[in-house]
Amino acid sequence: MAKPVVAIVGRPNVGKSTLFNRLIGARKAIVEDIPGVTRDRIYDNSEWRGREFIVIDTGGIRFDEGDIFASEIKMQAELAIEEADVIIFVVDNKTGITAEDEQVAEMLRRSQKPVIVAANKVEDFSKHISYYEFYQLGLGDPIPVSAMHGMNTDELLDAVVAKFPPQPEKEEEEDRIKIAIVGRPNVGKSSLVNAFLGEKRVIVSDVPGTTRDAIDTPFTYAGRQYTLIDTAGIRRKSRIKDATERYSVIRALRSIDRADVVLIMIDATEGVTEQDKKIAGYVHEQAKANIIVVNKWDLVKKDEHTMNIYDERIREELKFLAYSPILYVSAVTKQRVFKILDIVDFVVEQHNRRITTAELNRVVNEAIMLNPLPGGGGKKVKILYTTQVRTAPPTFVFFANHPEGVHFSYLRYLENVLRKNFGFEGTPIRLLVRQNEKKEFN
Known part of the structure; x- marks a missing residue:
């Protein structure tokens, strides 16, 4: 089962990154007493009472349309909200409700997602009246916390986990290899799915992000059974910006968790990007069997040295995946596409290998x-x-x-x-x- 996603949102300087660090048990987010220091979304894994989940830290939401950074951060937060199963709305108990808090609350009500209000920076937990004003936000009972000192975060986490979708009963393992296809938007994930299936099972477009949700598709090849998990992320044209590219990480995480083997797709015409490194890093951290699939190989001008040069570049950029096979394919022409499945079988066998x-x-x-x-x-x-x-x-x-x-x-x-x-x-x-x-x- 894919892990639930928890998004931490709120206006600037209310302690979102401090709470994020507290929930994941590390100092991963930058924490400074300066509004706007967290501009990009940060994600990590956490666990509470036996439930594992993904936490997303977001930048402080502001509604200044003239500020390019405010607009970008707001879009990032909206994308995190859209993906989240539960939202923690952090407010500052010391300053009380602000106009921006009310605007964020309105945005969260429109999302129709479960929201928990975390009244942060509480110093005296015996004075309940200090955080009662946050009932005015219309988002349920506020929970007082001190992210800095870790006080009452257990009650907050209990409330978060209670909002998760129920865990399905454990199904018997299918005799199918589950293959997650991950990568940045427009690297050819959907085209690869269609090449495997011989039909247009998913929409293919030159516009990055034309597949909305992960789509599981069972199929059989040469008598072997597989399930493909396509993980592209759709956005309306107005949202197709750099934010969308960074956002694809979160959508990929859900599919990686469920997979037996992961195909990490790289665009041969662009090489390894920072986004590719993030996705590949998560695959490695989750200890999944994986293959590096370099797509659009038909668009690269080649001589007898080209593949070796590409190998060297990829190994340099993805040093932590030195053990991963690299395969050069074209999903459009189907060049080496079905070779992927032979390697999938091989790496799954290696993943399950036992030595006496x-x-x-x-x-x-x-x-x-x-x-x-x-x-x-x-x-x-x-x-x-x-x-x-x-x-x-x-x-x-x-x-x-x-x-x-x-x-x-x-x-x-x-x-x-x-x-x-x-x-x-x-x-x-x-x-x-x-x-x-x-x-x-x-």
């Missing part, structure tokens, strides 16, 4: 002999045993006498060793270090 404990320890012990662990703080660090604890993604635990002494650079070395010996192409792998149960003395 005996073989794993043989390879790891040999690697340690060739490149011994450095000492940690005067301690002799040893990896005593290795086991694979799960698949999808392949996850390995190294039991050590002093886990804190195993440096991340040494784990990178071990990852390279595992990939060299066992492949794992197209899939992230996870390496964990744990304390050996038997106490070892130096």
